[in-house]
Amino acid sequence: MEFSQRGGHRLRQLLHWLLFYAVYELGSGQVHYSVMEEAKHGTFVGRIAQDLGLEVGELVSRLFRMVSPDRRDYLEVNVQNGILFVNSRIDREELCDRNPVCSIHLEVIVDKPLQVFHVEVEIKDINDNPPMFSFREKNLFIPESRVLDSLFPLEGASDADIGVNSELTYRLSPNDYFTLDMQNNDEQIKPLGLVLKNLLDREETPELHLLLTATDGGKPELTGTVQLQITVLDANDNAPKFEKKIYKVKLAENSLNGTLVMKVSASDMDEGINSQIIYSFARDVSSNILSKFSIDQINGDVRVIGQIDFEESKSYEIQAEATDKGMPKMVGHCTILVEVMDTNDNAPQVAVKSLSLPVPEDSPTGTVIALISVSDKDSGTNGQVTCSLSPPGPFTLVSTFRNYFSLVLGSPVDRESVPAYDLVVTARDGGSPVLLATASVSVAIADVNDNAPAFEQPLYTVFVKENNPPGSHIFTVSASDPDALENAIVSYSLVERRVGDRPLSSYVSVHSESGKVYTLQPLDHEDLELLQFQVSAHDAGFPPLSSNVSLQVFVLDENDNAPIVLPPHSGVNPVTEMVSQSVAVGHVVAKIRAVDADSGYNAWLSYELLPEVGVAHIPFRVGLYTGEISTTRVMEELDGPRQMLLVLVKDHGEPPLSATATVSISLVESQKALKASPGVSRSMASAGKAAVALDVNVYLIIAICSVSSLLVLSLLLYVALQCSVPSQAVYGPGKPTLVCSSEVGSWSYSQQRRQKAFSGEGGAKIDLMAFSPNFPPCSGPTDKKEREEAGSNKENEPKNALEKINFKVKTSQRLCTLED
Template identity: 85%
Template sequence: MEFSGQDGLRLFQWLLLYSAWEIGSGQIHYSVPEEAKHGTFVGRIAQDLGLEVGELVSRLFRVVSPDRRDYLDVNLQNGILFVNSRIDREELCPHSPVCSIHLEVIVDKPLQVFHVEVEIKDINDNPPVFSVTQKNLFISESSPLDSRFPLEGAADADIGVNAVLSYKLSPNDFFTLDLQNNDEQIKPLGLVLKQLLDREEIPELHLLLTATDGGKAELTGTVQLQIIVLDVNDNAPKFDKKLYKVRLAENSLNGTMVLKVTASDMDEETNGQIIYSFAREVPLNVLSKFAIDPMDGDVRVIGHIDFEESKSYQIQVEATDQGIPKMVGHCTILVEVMDTNDNAPEVTVKSLSLPVPEDSPSGTVIALVSVSDRDSGANGLVTCSLSPSGPFTLVSTFRNYYSLVLEGSVDRESVPAYELVVTARDGGSPALWATASVSVAIADVNDNAPAFEKPVYTVFVKENNPPGCHIFTVSASDPDVQENSLVSYSLVERRVGERQLSSYVSVHSESGKVYALQPLDHEELELLQFQVSARDAGFPPLGSNVSLQVFVLDENDNAPVVLPSHAGVSPMTELVSQSVAVGHVVAKIRAVDADSGYNAWLSYELLPEVSVGRRPFRVGLYTGEISTTLVLEELDGPRQMLLVVVKDHGEPPLSATATVSISLVDSGKALKASSGVSRSVASAGKAAMALDVNVYLIIAICSVSSLLVLSLLLYVALRCSAPPQGVCGPGKPALVCSSEIGSWSYSQQRRQKVCSGEGGVKSDLMAFSPNLPPCSGPVDSAEQEAVGQDNSGKPKQPNPDWRYSASLRAGMHSSVHLEEAGILRAGPGGPDQQWPTVSSATPEPEAGEVSPPVGAGVNSNSWTFKYGPGNPKQPGPGELPDKFIIPGSPAIISIRQEPPNNQIDKSDFITFGKKEETKKKKKKKKGNKTQEKKEKGNSTTDNSDQ
């Protein structure tokens, strides 16, 4: 038969479609004859499954057989399935018409499971076999023609055509072979008498019965038939039926009645007495399960009836009379065993991918589950379920095969392992079930970063700590395991000022202990902010940061420093007229302390003199002002040397000393000496101040003008907005006036205070003199020149009414942030000030009371004066007028920029005076007269000195 090219193409497409359908169905079918030799080709399994031959080894290609026999194997080099060992179909499937081997083909990366079924084809390798080699038949000579004598046929272990038997009897004149097809399961074989027997003529006959199967290359089996001709008893027993059919439930109890057989014999007496028995050819398994009563023919159960062992039993029963010779009747009993649900399912779990990583995607196959049930029908129909409910499920892949699949997400930190139970339940009634436990461990992945208990830690460390001291320990926890939970610590490097952070602190990588590498100085560094990073050892590593705020606590490690006098002369020399009144301030000691808080709170005291007598001078405890306590007399001497001790309030207290020389002169000499000192000082500083004074004057004038304009603008804005009475809006005062005790000053802090790496250094506004007297009107430029300079063009010393309280400005920490603390708020009601509640009284009536800072968290230098009787009727907060007018006295505005190292230069102070126009002329005339008297006095003094 010839095929055209078109027909060949169609045939090829049909084959491809068929192959794709076979692969898509999930099962490939092969066939191989039994008894095939080792290496016999079965099929190209890799090609049929769509797998690359070169990937079989790398993907762990393997073939698994349920019965764990190695009948078949696969060559991994070419992907061919071949016969590995001898296959005997009769041994493998002894009672099954269809015999096949089910293979599971498993490949990894990714995991795939295929099912292959190899059918074992039967060959004609088993000849027919009779149960005996010789059978004796006793036939009465009186047997009529066409009498039938049953024979037991041969058995062939093959199936199909190979098991179809044909019989042949050796040639003779008396018997022919009869094969009846009256039942599908029973095909009785017998001898039929065609000619009457004569014992006297032929007592015995020897025949050969041959059985031939239907296979190619036919096989045969034979049995010898020895026929003995009997005499006398010529009637054999006869059963009611030739074939009895009965159904019997499996697991029937011993003694259960199967059926009752009945036979009759027309003979009389002993020739008619019947004995029932099983035929000799009945197999042993039948004799072990059934028994017959020889007298009444009752067949009962005596052994275990198991449907899974045998579904039916065929029993040959004989009825024998007692005649001579004995006559025998035959019948067949067919017992069909009915199945009951007596076998629980069997569950087998094959783990493939354990433990399961917690980042496994949904659909990952964890294990393979196979179930089986030896029962049949609904009793053998098995369904599987999984408990408890969770991120796993069972997916049916083939008949009685399931895959355990991950359908959700798993988290080892929440559930480290799952204990699953696979339950297989059959469809019987009542149903039977079996369970199998599956322990699914979850493998850790690095999915948790180290975590700190707090985002920010606050640490307090005293300054002057020893190098390398332990100041804090950071600790982060990681819920992962093994290397994923190993945490290491490190600093997040940055610059602190001009230096690296690592020059200040370090952190131990394993313990998290933070060490200070050098002594910390509160005066240099009050707050050190930095971050510590914690990272685990996983891949990729995860980490987190925590912030540390290290506050450096102050210790009393800086002694007070006495500022030099304005003249730069040591010891301080002061000329005092003997006619000064009691309480007159003759000098003022200025000192600063670099510490803060109580460590920078300074007090002043005079050292006691050796001789006890008049003590005309005293020093203010907190102001440092030296004033008179008695009326000065000539007995006090022309010169007084005072030794002032300045102490702080630290533990232990530190101190410094200052020497003040006070010379007592009469009124005229005091005025002359004062003029002489002024001229000498002016001459000494004329060269240095000539260039600077104009610049300072311009800056001061511009500043005052700006403040006046700003004050007018704020005043107009506040008036227009009309805020409610008593509410002060934000803003800065337009004009700041001094009192007799203190002054307002502005300082630009040069030193670094808080090293946090954010922003620059803040500018602080230092406020003194809580009570402000009324201010005068606008400042006259001529008056400014008169007050700010002398005739020589040099800056004059500050007005005696302006007093700078250095003891209240304790070091670098004496600034008060007016914008933050709200000390000064300008509004329609005037400046508003905050007043402390704890005060320390001083014995000086004019000094009043000074209140130190109280309690933690309060700026240690936010001092407040409470004026005593010396300053009566001082307006308190909220009583100041909208315009500051000081009748009869100059208003003083002091603008000061604090130089480095706390050094004060007299050129930093620029004083402006302001008076009412009506008093300027009087002051000018009085000044001219005084100047004339001074000149006359000076000339007289000069002459006397000469």
């Protein structure tokens, strides 16, 4: 049962659509109804919603409305049931005068989507107007000398109805002298007159009172009457006679005042004063004709004296008379038919009926934007209107029905390229010269979320010093969105990932509105050298769009770790080294080894022997960078049996950090030294091995110096490239730049993995140490040669960044040469 109901409903919908399609194909979308004039309020006209194929339940939601061109509310639609009914009194004669076809044209407009239907309601005539004569009483003066069958023209009655309701028949009250004469011909008028059947005798019957009755053909019949007062005159036998009963002439509208319309002429067979004729319009001619035309009493010239407008009246019917000067006066009659010719004196009229604005930028082609109506009061070619659209763009005009055009989207639009269009619709008629009219239409384009936020760079590099305070602002990301309103509101968030065994959000955070990136905890270069993550930018559109940018945060090292002395000299108690009194100058008696947890410049260690209080000349020295303690002269008895050496180990950080190591040296005889100092024996034994390893170390130092030189050259090239581009804000967008979030003191930064520097075992062993080539001036030299080198380096200290880098390269090469 439910299935059959659904099937029946679908069948009815299919039939409705077929009916609507058939009506549209036959009448370009027009529906025709008819209703009698003077119908009562609420009279049913038609089921307009059903006939147009619209669902009754959607009339309100789709903004169903009906528009009449003359803005009169003769008809109305009940949106609850879709029935068209009579809303106010309709007088056909007031609406259409005597036009044979009288219709009310309605425009039915619905939105979502925009549709336009044209409905024609024909107003049927009823017999509601009786025949009317111009005068209630008409006086006729007829000489008694008139012969039988003389015709005396009468003005007939008029009926405002049309068709059979306006077909009039006349009857004359019974009398002995006159009968009615009605001539049927192919002309536009049917002359009416009295025909004399019996001769008049003024002495016997000086006056006659007759009643002329006009009856229309309607049901029920309506009548109108006029009293004919006939006065029988004596004397003048012949009335003037026009050359034609009916004169026809064509007259262009807007003819100038004084323009000759035509010339009428009449003659009178009498002689003397009885043949002198005076021309005039009939007494019952309307005031409208008298305001537009005049006739010369002497020569019969009919001229224009008022405004002739084709749109006001297409023709004029003028009754003219020729009256002689006899006693009694005789009158002749004629009719002048003036046909007004149209000229192109009315420009087209353009009106925008409906607008669907703004237009979403993702609207499909073919979307109807506006309905435009055009009209021209002229007729024929002068009233044929064509429309054009300017400037050229994504919109076109499509003719829909008669004088209606639709503004249609012809190609896609993009709000980010053009946010609005100012269009001009130009209507031209077909007259000569061409008349035109314009209407402006402003079409705004509504934004849709079709653009994702965009960063200027895909990657930013940031430098941050370690041990930064929590909450430090290190960078600002910024993305732009060309959309509008909420579609352009950008918010930022971290793309969560894990850094080691901790989430990224425990290290950094980003402000959702400003895009500022903050650190949440102090960063430790020894624990984390490089932090890589992504920030996502989302807009507030629906659906939201997003894009990501990558950040590389390099954690710069600070000198926050002091050097640590390695065993065996790391304890509190000094280690005793046995030294023979007969050792040669330069003999290595001990070696201090130390490491620094920092990297680069901060991990570069130097060794310095602190002088002992009260001792003038110590026979030992320590290598500035090797930590080897060696003899500087031959041992003497004055040196005593025991020497306490205090070695200071410090880095090159700012400020420098240091540690100390204490070495106890005991002078013994040669054999005892060999037996008591196995370490020295081993050192002596390994001297041969050191000679072999020296060659290998030379090659290693050369390789390290080459790599350092390449690194310095790379840094020089990078600095040159950075100096050649325009400077940018530290936190602003742009090309990838080096950014220091705190005072670094130098732009150089070693991107190599930090390496701890420490001293190895064995005599004459050369320690290798990897560090950034920022060599400070050597401090605390212990011999003359080192002091001279330190003095020369200090004097040649570079004054700018480029000189500093060249200085570091030269110092590195010199160090490699010294080590070799």
